[in-house]
Amino acid sequence: EQVRVMRFPPEIIVLDGSMSRVPATSGGRNVPSLSRRFPIALLVVAALVIGACGAPPPEPATLVVHNGKIVTVEDGQPEVAALAVRGDRIVALGTDEGIAPYIGQGTEVVDLKGALAIPGIIESHGHFQGTGQAKLGLDLMSVANWDEVVSMVDAAVKQAKPGEWIIGRGWHQEKWDTVPQPNVEGFPTHASIDRVSPDNPVLLTHASGHASFANAKAMALAGVTRATKNPPGGEILKDARGEPIGIFRESASGLIGRARAADRAKMTGEELASEARKIVELADRECLENGVTTFHDAGVGFDTVDLYKAIAGEGKLGVRLYVMVRGTPATLAENLDKYRTIGFADNHVTVRAIKVVFDGALGSRGAWFLEPYSDLPGHTGLNTAPVDELRETAKLGAAHGYQVCTHCIGDRANREMLDVYEETFKANPDLKDLRWRDEHTQHLNPADIPRFGKLGVIAAMQGIHCTSDAPYVLARLGEQRAEEGAYVWQKLMQTGAVISNGTDTPVEAINPIASYYATVSRRLKDGTVFYPDQRMSRMEALKSYTINGA
Secondary structure (H helix, E strand, O other): OOOOOOOOOOOEEEOOOOOOEEEOOOOOOOHHHHHHHOOHHHHHHHHHHHHHHOOOOOOOOOEEEEOOEEEOOOOOOOEEOEEEEEOOEEEEEEOHHHHHHHOOOOOEEEEOOOOEEOOOEEEEEEOHHHHHHOOOOEEOOOOOOHHHHHHHHHHHHHHOOOOOOEEEEEEOHHHOOOOOOOEEOOEEOOHHHHHHOOOOOEEEEEOOOOEEEEOHHHHHHHOOOOOOOOOOOEEEEEOOOOOEEEEEEEOOHHHHHHHHHHHHOOOOHHHHHHHHHHHHHHHHHHHHHOOEEEEEEEEEOHHHHHHHHHHHHOOOOOOEEEEEEOOOHHHHHHHHHHHOEEEHHHHOEEEEEEEEEOEOOOOOOOOOOOOOEOOEOOOOOOEOOOHHHHHHHHHHHHHHOOEEEEEEOOHHHHHHHHHHHHHHHHHOOOOOOOOOEEEEOOEOOHHHHHHHHHHOOEEEOOHHHHHHHHHHHHHHHOHHHHHHHEOOHHHHHHOOOOEEOOOOOOOOOOOHHHHHHHHHHOEOOOOOEOOHHHOOOHHHHHHHOOOOOO
């Protein structure tokens, strides 16, 4: 085997003819692999010969960044002053002097002037389509109370055509400064919206995405009456008289969604295609403006994958998408091999993960718990996908080389998920490093915390959810359950589990700074800190937002 040994700056070691490079400060961890591949005498002789003849300089880099504080998040070399990039790969790390030989005539050189540089932010759990769609309707994220929502709907109706749907997202009853009157479980009733929008159907999605509000017109179009039964995995909230108040939990939201879909079916193919591209464009811009370089898209249909690939193939997608597909076991079995994609369009689209929604959200009381909610006795939440269906999906993931990513917020959902994963791993002992995921991992029974490290299950969590939910966690769960298992980042990391970070956008604003701050502070608006012993250090939080997502 022909061997090339070159003299590089001290920070770089050339391993072999493939030109792989590692930092010299890596603690010598690559030396054993060198001695196994090549006789030491051969390496020494080659080094002497080349040293006598003089070695050529390294191939120029495409980009050199220098004169700064560059945090690498690599344990062996956590901070450097400069780096060199060739194409889309970092090829060298080191001092300004050590990287200088990589600067050629065509190299772009960025002088940091002492500034901090970090790896690109990875949004490890968000909804790309939802992020774009949220820009097309009413933004209800920052409303102070239900009266503001009513006013915004009133203004939208005055600008809308007769019968046109009024769409919005982002309201959360637990974050309002007053409780709406009348209400059921703190949720508003549809009468107030009916007064300002009697003829326009209204559909307002909860911030969590796990509940929705509809007015009387929308419910009439959907055929919802007091006689309508709860669908599997969903609930139509009703008042004391048995009348629907306009709140639909989990899968029940689909009743209104299908009515809106029937209206959208009147749109032409060109109109639908134009809107779909606009949604991607808006989401892409939102990511890039907030410094997000890679986005884990938590659950789309196969037709959406086709759209992503078409736009990426045209060079019009700026962010890199890691896509989780959703579907029934039958749909997945039919399409997994066909759609498995690694690094399409210069790594802008990768499809090799499956998303399952196993329960609901805490705010809407849809998260699935072992014991009833403290503020709603007798109610333990909702299991939104049958356990047998998750088991079948897990088998498909193992068979087709897909990462399985299961939404679990309540402790019952998390336990059932871990049981299915463990069962699948035992049935496939030859499969290693699967890195299957638990999306959210918000509330755990203490007995299940060690299982994450033992099984190698990734906890894909969102720091901002902790401080956003904290004001009502104690009311929902009581102090003991909250302290033992609510957003227990340190407890999970101590088991060896990997935690990735994100925002669940559009559930929360995509801004990574806010989520990073929540992760290291757990500080609430009133100045209190939610179980401070579970805070991450700044470096732990940065890793959760970069290398852990990778």
